[in-house]
Amino acid sequence: MAGYSYSEVNRLDTPHSYMYTPFEGISFLSTFVETRLAAITSIEQRIEEKYPGSLAPVPISSAPSSLLLPIQMQLSAFLIDLINSSRPGEMPSPQKEPVETRDLLFHLLHQLMQAEPDHESAIWLNHLCRWFEVRKVISTRYPHPRRRGIGESRDLQLYGLAALALSLALPHYDNYKHLNALLKLDDLLCSVTGEVSADRVAAVATCFAIKNELKTIELLMGRSGIKQ
Amino acid sequence: MRLDDIAIVAAETNRSQVYLQALVQYELYPNFVLVMVNPDRQRRPGQKEIESQTQIKTTDQDETLIEQFDIKYNPAETVVATLQRSGIPYLAIESADINSDPVYYEITHRNESVFIYSGYGGGILKKRVLSCGKRWLHVHGGYLPDYKGSTTNYYSLLRENCCGASSLWLESKIDAGPILLRHKVEAPQNRKSIDYDFDSLLRARVLLDTIEGYLTNGMNWNFGVGVCTGGETYYIMHPLLRHIAVLGDPALSGQ
Numbered sequence: 001m002a003g004y005s006y007s008e009v010n011r012l013d014t015p016h017s018y019m020y021t022p023f024e025g026i027s028f029l030s031t032f033v034e035t036r037l038a039a040i041t042s043i044e045q046r047i048e049e050k051y052p053g054s055l056a057p058v059p060i061s062s063a064p065s066s067l068l069l070p071i072q073m074q075l076s077a078f079l080i081d082l083i084n085s086s087r088p089g090e091m092p093s094p095q096k097e098p099v100e101t102r103d104l105l106f107h108l109l110h111q112l113m114q115a116e117p118d119h120e121s122a123i124w125l126n127h128l129c130r131w132f133e134v135r136k137v138i139s140t141r142y143p144h145p146r147r148r149g150i151g152e153s154r155d156l157q158l159y160g161l162a163a164l165a166l167s168l169a170l171p172h173y174d175n176y177k178h179l180n181a182l183l184k185l186d187d188l189l190c191s192v193t194g195e196v197s198a199d200r201v202a203a204v205a206t207c208f209a210i211k212n213e214l215k216t217i218e219l220l221m222g223r224s225g226i227k228q
Numbered sequence: 229m230r231l232d233d234i235a236i237v238a239a240e241t242n243r244s245q246v247y248l249q250a251l252v253q254y255e256l257y258p259n260f261v262l263v264m265v266n267p268d269r270q271r272r273p274g275q276k277e278i279e280s281q282t283q284i285k286t287t288d289q290d291e292t293l294i295e296q297f298d299i300k301y302n303p304a305e306t307v308v309a310t311l312q313r314s315g316i317p318y319l320a321i322e323s324a325d326i327n328s329d330p331v332y333y334e335i336t337h338r339n340e341s342v343f344i345y346s347g348y349g350g351g352i353l354k355k356r357v358l359s360c361g362k363r364w365l366h367v368h369g370g371y372l373p374d375y376k377g378s379t380t381n382y383y384s385l386l387r388e389n390c391c392g393a394s395s396l397w398l399e400s401k402i403d404a405g406p407i408l409l410r411h412k413v414e415a416p417q418n419r420k421s422i423d424y425d426f427d428s429l430l431r432a433r434v435l436l437d438t439i440e441g442y443l444t445n446g447m448n449w450n451f452g453v454g455v456c457t458g459g460e461t462y463y464i465m466h467p468l469l470r471h472i473a474v475l476g477d478p479a480l481s482g483q
Binding site for chain 2: 005006017018019020021022023024025026028029034129130132134176177179181183184187199217221224225226
């Protein structure tokens with residue numbers, strides 16, 4: 001299998017700029033899918049050993065009126081319980097308030113599991129995309145939604161949960177910006193599968209983010225008339 | 229016609245080639261061109277590989293679209309060659325950075341008040357250059373304000389099977405300056421060349437029409453669409469999505 005360079009090296013240490021990437025033809029799509037599947041397999045094997053049952057999928061409903069991306073997204077019971085039990089207080093105002101990233105992500109995940117997420121979720125998702133797209137890291141805290149993050153930026157739980165949030169956003173918003181950021185986040189997570197596998201939350205979130213991403217890509221390719 | 233008050237900062241890129249050849253074709257001669265030459269001679273963003281420059285495979289529909297732009301383009305003619313054959317005064321400077329001291333010096337010692345920016349891909353004008361007393365005209369590769377940011381024509385390909393270009397004044401906030409003119413066109417059948425030839429030709433068409441507007445308006449820049457509020461800002465497209473955009477059936481795009 002030809003290499004998928006975007007996950008070949010540790011992207012936490014060496015972020016990819018994605019500028020002027022080469023066109024590699026239709027075989028690139030297969031390479032991408034194979035690399036993603038290999039990453040999922042690698043993580044799943046390690047997690048099932050340590051935490052059996054963590055990865056059993058549970059379908060969740062997407063927006064009932066959405067004809068944009070009629071995909072049945074998936075989570076695991078472990079994640080659903082975690083999201084329901086971890087959501088603290090009210091969603092912060094996306095116009096101005098500082099956020100603890102972990103709290104924000106659990107808010108978002110809770111909203112995105114609903115049939116119709118609230119209005120603030122769409123704004124926060126845009127902030128999340130911008131944070132990662134501009135700096136290629138996710139920090140533990142953002143003093144203001146439009147400012148650089150502060151604190152630790154190597155917590156893989158946050159990357160896994162962010163990827164999961166973006167994957168669950170796809171059927172609600174059909175927004176290529178979300179998918180674009182998700183693809184880059186998943187590249188990063190696939191470049192550090194060893195470290196991801198060491199944390200149950202990061203590992204399970206990553207697996208489901210990638211599975212939901214692949215479903216979306218399969219649908220897009222079908223819509224575009226691309227046959228591999 | 230000599231455009232006494234207009235200069236260009238160019239680079240040896242496909243886009244600068246097309247801009248200058250188009251301007252010369254329409255007998256619109258900038259007063260001066262500063263050509264940024266890459267000192268390390270490595271290929272920079274916006275430069276095609278030499279071997280692919282001379283042959284562009286196009287379908288019949290692509291030829292129609294290129295005729296629609298009405299620009300004759302010779303990919304083998306360098307920027308400097310165009311300037312020499314047309315007698316446009318120029319200076320080649322060994323710097324690839326628009327924000328470098330040597331480039332800043334040359335710009336600020338020119339009398340022209342309007343500079344067209346056509347540097348290497350990814351170059352962003354910093355505050356010192358933006359506020360040096362010149363007005364910076366740029367042609368963005370996307371239909372503003374709907375498609376701000378980067379690789380925007382690939383997003384509009386996926387969403388609407390179209391490409392766009394917009395001329396605007398550069399300000400510190402990216403893609404937020406007042407829009408002068410914009411075009412939206414159907415995407416070409418052969419999408420592989422969008423990054424270079426098709427995109428450059430479309431931008432050159434917008435540039436030509438913008439300068440025609442300036443001349444028609446009595447050499448006055450007070451025309452155009454105006455403020456550039458709203459829209460979406462897009463980030464560099466992931467190669468997977470770009471492959472889908474390029475490989476997708478044009479008849480099915482935008483669904």
